[in-house]
Amino acid sequence: MNDMKIQEMIRKTHLAAAGLRSAGEGQVKMALRLLAEALESGSAALLRANARDLSRQEPDNPRNDRLMLNQQRIKAIAQGIRKVSRLPDPSGRLLARRTLANGLKVEKRSVPLGVVGSIYESRPNVTFDIAALCLRSRNACVLKGSQEAEETNRAAMVLIRKALRAAGIDADCVTLLPSGRETVKELFTATRWVDVLIPRGSDALIQYVRANSRVPVIETGAGVCHVYVEKEADLDKAVAIVVNAKVSRPSVCNSMDTLVVDRGVARQLLDKLRGPLGAHGVEIFADVEARRLLKGYPHLSPAQAEDYAREFLSLKCAVKVVKGMDKALEHIARYSTRHSEAIVSRNKKQCERFLKEVDAAAVYANASTRFTDGEALGLGAEIGISTQKLHARGPFALEKLVTEKWVIRGTGQVRK
Numbered sequence: 001m002n003d004m005k006i007q008e009m010i011r012k013t014h015l016a017a018a019g020l021r022s023a024g025e026g027q028v029k030m031a032l033r034l035l036a037e038a039l040e041s042g043s044a045a046l047l048r049a050n051a052r053d054l055s056r057q058e059p060d061n062p063r064n065d066r067l068m069l070n071q072q073r074i075k076a077i078a079q080g081i082r083k084v085s086r087l088p089d090p091s092g093r094l095l096a097r098r099t100l101a102n103g104l105k106v107e108k109r110s111v112p113l114g115v116v117g118s119i120y121e122s123r124p125n126v127t128f129d130i131a132a133l134c135l136r137s138r139n140a141c142v143l144k145g146s147q148e149a150e151e152t153n154r155a156a157m158v159l160i161r162k163a164l165r166a167a168g169i170d171a172d173c174v175t176l177l178p179s180g181r182e183t184v185k186e187l188f189t190a191t192r193w194v195d196v197l198i199p200r201g202s203d204a205l206i207q208y209v210r211a212n213s214r215v216p217v218i219e220t221g222a223g224v225c226h227v228y229v230e231k232e233a234d235l236d237k238a239v240a241i242v243v244n245a246k247v248s249r250p251s252v253c254n255s256m257d258t259l260v261v262d263r264g265v266a267r268q269l270l271d272k273l274r275g276p277l278g279a280h281g282v283e284i285f286a287d288v289e290a291r292r293l294l295k296g297y298p299h300l301s302p303a304q305a306e307d308y309a310r311e312f313l314s315l316k317c318a319v320k321v322v323k324g325m326d327k328a329l330e331h332i333a334r335y336s337t338r339h340s341e342a343i344v345s346r347n348k349k350q351c352e353r354f355l356k357e358v359d360a361a362a363v364y365a366n367a368s369t370r371f372t373d374g375e376a377l378g379l380g381a382e383i384g385i386s387t388q389k390l391h392a393r394g395p396f397a398l399e400k401l402v403t404e405k406w407v408i409r410g411t412g413q414v415r416k
Helices: 003-021 025-041 043-055 071-086 125-136 147-166 182-188 203-212 235-247 263-279 288-293 305-309 325-335 348-357
Strands: 094-099 105-112 115-120 140-144 174-176 196-200 225-229 256-262 283-286 300-302 316-322 340-344 362-365 384-386 394-396 402-409
Touching: 003 105, 003 115, 003 140, 003 174, 003 182, 025 043, 025 071, 025 125, 025 147, 043 071, 043 147, 071 125, 115 125, 115 182, 125 140, 125 147, 125 174, 140 182, 147 174, 196 203, 196 384, 225 235, 225 325, 235 256, 235 263, 235 340, 256 263, 256 325, 263 288, 263 316, 283 288, 288 300, 288 316, 305 316, 305 325, 316 325, 325 348, 340 348, 348 362
Parallel strands: 115 140, 115 196, 140 174, 225 256, 225 340, 256 316, 283 300, 283 316, 340 362
Antiparallel strands: 094 105, 105 402, 384 394
């Protein structure tokens, strides 16, 4: 596809955004309801497309878990869309109102961002999540998925556009761009038609988009996530949290990458973790002290400095033994990507210190990092986890897909 055709697709989405802003509330909710129903009833075609995408991948590619759809995941996506449809529209809300001394009536209202662009890797669920969130907040969207998920994303768009047309909404409100690299250049320079660009994927992708896009970028960052087991931790709870954070879905950004453990409980904790981590085949990159305590563990390697900065996205993790809270905080501050960080401790004072001092989008006391997710935190769905501080932080969900507009009504006032 040539550059002019890609530009025309983006321009048509920009034009369709105006109609979406004026669509009735019932139309928007109907489109989402029909999309959830179509997703479930049309799952066979979607799964066939997904199987074709998976067949092109190497069997041991860690991205396969993120690419794969099954009936359970499709049901979860549909349920997420229904939850989004029940959430209040974040646009059009009155944020402030005042009458000035000169008689001007001033209002501040929330309004859609306009056209949201997104570049993302592998995950076909993101196509549905972004479409649903943007529709509910009355934003149009242009989506650029990866070549790995090309057929799945095309099948998803058939369902999305069908639901839009059935609800009387311009189907160009949601546009899937070609998956080839030539699309990226056009999206980066579409400053007239796209209002924000949100990358979701590896750190390399995010940094590339940030460095090259002329469209304003909202970062959803990679996760190098830590669980710190403090010396007063309940070790049984610590084991459950560490195992869940590492193995429940190792390919996602909120999974644990490094276990930081206080020297006072390191022997007991690591002994308790041998069995469950070994049963899942977790490969451990350990410092000298942890490696001595884990001697005989079947998947053990020496940790290099760079291992503590790795987002593994697989059944691998690093282990660091520290002496006290200060050293734990120092290690986390050095290697954290400010995504999700957790402490396990019965000492409330230490927990509160950790929650206050750790600079991350989500901080936890006595819970798994796996809860950093729009669905899990009651937001319906998310576009990604923002690790920056402008314009939003944490799960980038429905409530953040708006900006502000000042509305001023006068009777002929002029400024002196």
